[in-house]
Amino acid sequence: MTSQQSSFIESARRVVAIEQAAIAALCERFDGRFVKACEILKDCQGKVVVCGMGKSGHVGNKIAATLASTGTPAFFMHPGEANHGDLGMLGANDVLLAISNSGETGELLNLLPVVKRLNVPVIAMTNRADSTLGKHADVVLDIGVEQEACSLGLAPTTSTTVTLVMGDALAVALLDANGFTSDDFALSHPGGSLGRKLLLTVADIMLTGDEIPLVPEQATVSEALLEISRKGLGLTGITDTQRNLLGVFTDGDLRRLLDARVDIHTTRVEEVMTRGCKTSRGEDLAVEALNLMEQYKISALLVVDENNQPVGAFNMHMLLKAGVL
Template sequence: MSKSSQQQESYIESAQRVVRIEQAAIAALSDRFDAQFIQACELLKNCQGKVVVSGMGKSGHIGNKIAATFASTGTPAFFMHPGEANHGDLGMLGSNDILLAISNSGETGELINLLPVVKRLNVPVIAMTNRPDSTLGKYADVTLDIGVEQEACTLGLAPTTSTTVTLVMGDALAVALLDANGFTSDDFALSHPGGSLGRKLLLTVADIMLSGDDIPLVSKQATVSDALLEVSRKGLGLTGIVDDEQKLLGVFTDGDLRRLLDERLDIHNTRVEQVMTRNCKTSRSGELAVEALNLMERYKITALLVVDDNQRPVGAFNMHMLLKAGVL
């Protein structure tokens, strides 16, 4: 085996070893969801202020992510750097808040220095540490054990397994609170309005549909040929057929045209009312765009008309428009 091939195998072996070690550590974590975890959840759920997450170094990076996960899943939270907190930023912490302090050793000086002031404010402290018997562990109201047998780093020095387990513990807390608070997809969308998730969960049909003269419509007296011209002009792949009161009777689509051609009907003399699809699927302007998408996928429809309470067409859209809006 060449030296290059040996090096490539070494890369893979190292990566697989990391996965095995971290998987084992995560599996062991599941046995620690005990009375302390329940108490932590109760404290967080009943918090009248915000969850203030703090940690130094790698614990701080993980703490930042945990705070972001809390905030996006219904638990108000932010990250406070303990070094900066010792020089004024501790003013971020209010009497109704909770401090979630993360330290693998439980002896991080910047965090330990904050504890007397935090206690004076009567702010509850939840500790996440590898050593429940550490200074931080003993000072805290609730201590969550994030200890690991070994780091994935072959030197046993770089925080690897320990940071993974810390992150999983944070996710476990956030999701437990999400479930307990009845946090819904609509709530999630409100905190993610700018991303693709927000577009999927907040956009309504009214936000994307064509309206007015852009709606493809013909009267019931129109011929198939007239209907085809309207389909071509409006470019949605269908046209609605309305009665004299402008109420929707049915639709005529590209698929209907293919069927007529197979039957060799005279498109110039056949009224579209005779060959249209009745009882067609429609949408409402206030409906979520993602719900309309689900309807279209279920019935293999590529375009929909939007009607009001009196079955009068007020809009139209197709799959391409949903794709352009980022709903797909």
């Protein structure tokens, strides 16, 4: 490794060490002020409007997005644009989350008279509680750091990381307080893999009709084996004359029968099938079915209705194809 390569790694480790120490120090600041900020945000009847300039604005954008996706309605308002008309986005029932490392950002301070006239609560995230922003805020969250990770001590690095962590802490505290669930999360992420995992139902992916592997109870094991081969799911259901599901017969069952030297041409499948088998319902979430399959080491499942009659079938490969795995 060259000296320059070593220098790259040394710089990276120094940055991580400085930022780790700053985050650890942040833990000591979760006190009554943090609780008050959470209470103001939780009681908000409108939206949380996040505002910040420059790097604070970039971080504020992410904080607003995190709040919105975890159950706290929020959006980002650029302070420069707010001074030229966008302040109309702020309503009397909203809360302003203002981010400024110095607490003296001019574009933010220009908004305060109107914000106070609307009687909108202000939560300030700054490293100076005695700054102009801090003095006019209802509560101040301290995001101060001892040093920036930048070797020049100039570029916002550690300070933006701490600000981001403080925003995450607010969002998750509110998520827990509001009882926000994985289903709620999925509703705000319908287009991504998380949404697919949390919203997709068994009915969305299962095979139906003639594609369901089924044989009557009087069928022989060899006939059941043919059905398994035709449908390609590694199992077949066994039904009575009313088409109620009695059990299943799988590839694994077949291997055990062959080891026991059972005549598959004369033995009826009902004699060797697995009764009381695990099944799924069409309205079940696909991820719940996946958990069941992993728990019992099952590679395929039959789907039944409220009368215990087969209406579908699926296997692990279909869950993988649907993006649930």
